[in-house]
Amino acid sequence: MFLKKQKSESLMKMRTGARGETIPDPGSQKLLWNKPPLTVLVVKKISDEEALSAFKQLVCWLIEEKKMVVFVEVSVLQDGILATDSKFQQIKSKINSFKEGEDDLTNKVDFVICLGGDGTLLYASSLFQTSMPPVMAFNLGSLGFLTPFNFENFRDEVSFVIQGNASLLLRYRLKCVVCKKDSLCSVTPVKHIDRSQSQVKTHALVFNDVVVDRGPAAFLCNVDLYIEKKLVTSVQGDGLIISTATGSTAYAVSAGASMVHPNVPAIVITPICPHSLSFRPIVVPAGAEIKVVVPPEARNSCWVSFDGRNKQELLHGECVKITTAQYPVPSVCAKDPMEDWFNSLAECLHWNVRRPQKAMSSTVSSASITSLDSVDLSS
Template sequence: MVISYLSYVYLCCNLLFCVEPVSVAFSLSDMQIASFLFYQEKMNVLVEPEVHDIFARIPGFGFVQTFYSQDTSDLHERVDFVACLGGDGVILHASNLFRDAVPPVVSFNLGSLGFLTSHTFEDYRQDLRQIIHGNSTLDGVYITLRMRLRCEIFRNGNAMPGKIFDVMNEIVVDRGSNPYLSKIECYEHDRLITKVQGDGVIVATPTGSTAYSTAAGGSMVHPNVPCMLFTPICPHSLSFRPVILPDSARLELKVRSRRMHEAMHGVSFDGKRRQQLSRGDSVRISMSQHPLPTVNKSDQTGDWFHSLVRCLNWNERLDQKPFEASK
């Protein structure tokens, strides 16, 4: 069953405010939202430590709080919802902060593309109040439960300590700077299903289906569809087409090159946290038990099709004009 509405049965009072983590200079937009949440909505505003250092130097923003970034295991218990200001990268960064349960995330678009950021900055007061106090026309607001993948790196059959990653878009195993073709064995529930020879392979969520996977020829999938996308990158065989697997699939991607100098591969998680893979190393992939809930502007399907048209110009074409006889 898909949960469609979000409403709080208790007083919503703690918010995590996420902005571009590499940003050094704050914009007026960041300060406007923080001030609105604290002074008008009486919310406790938390930010990451490096962002807190910047706020601390601005007069009038001593109310902004932070947390210990080395241990975020209980962060979901301290935060009622997350507000992201920026592009899609900020949402991916927010997802990375929560390994287990994730609070609802509302995102305001200030980026260059913003496929996932369905809310505009101009409406931030209205949209935030609907989440905090409830929508006057509904029992709550629409949300989309976005599937995440749990990924773990193994070496010599043993799990590597600290090498567990939760991804919202995709995991990519590729040949990196290696000039030779990737040679990756792909297993599903310990059964060999295929061998990848090419530049690499993408395993994407429905949310990530409109990112790297689409560029590599994969389908675009609605985020409510429970599945994984298995998309080869520039495969050596023209018959190797992308496929869609059920969310119950348990995949393992294993590096199996014969020569040591051909075996150096890389794996990245949502385009970051890149790790090196050697011959015999593998990555095990399964559906995470903790999806990421995002707050919709209208509803799940309406927001998705709006983003397809707005960001990707999906099926956009000029209408044929009626012929008018010359006078």
């Protein structure tokens, strides 16, 4: 178990009239354990030899040196290469296995370690549809925007996190519910909808984004967008991306959205190839209820996916309702939330990379360059 600490001395005070308010310093979020973590879930990128080598080293070290209880997915343990590894076979009997969709890991795991890329972290998030323990992500993937740790010094890095006081970033998730046509859940606030209701087709917590698009249809996607029960606009184009601040640097940024720091409590709404020059991405407050409906007059149905998974058809009259989930993903930082994010922008997206402007010659004054008198207009 863990606690998030905010030091009172690191709060910035803001006065509004006679009432005092505080804005938390993003760097003040720290990981504190109520007691040392005893159980750890290790999630590995599939079909990757580099990740497999790292997985063997990490699991053996956690069991033999740290005396921790390790959970691993059954499909990972069935890898043929592991069956020929004599050292791994000696500790295999000490590993607890589980199957996605069958075993509930809630309240069984204190700590999560991911070995892979951003997709591995998204998958780990999907395993916890309520509260999620702190997650530490090692970059063994293609991009690594969300995975700030390098595996070379994994023993020191993991030991430091287990000891506590590491920087923590709470990444907001979205609660998403697909409601059947003319069902009561289509008018019930999404925060009150439970996954057990028969009128609910899908109930999911989303880390990056929900995408509503035209799927295989040749026609434009036509959906109505509601925010806080008010019709905001009708969307005609290839679709909509509704993302968390974390997801703003994924599909949304490719579609023209601004990049939003994960600490910002917001939901980003981005059109995909809109058939309008004035339809720009917008940012709404976290907690706002968003509803996307396929109207009866639409030429075709639409499709919806959640973090790129579980793609399904949205029929006429059906809707997807979205708001900020009450269960974030506590991500352990390599340094701190601000430095990690800007390092990812620079290293992964090459944000604002260009050749620097040459320095001005000392023999030429700035006045001579900007003055019209110095320009030979006869030429």
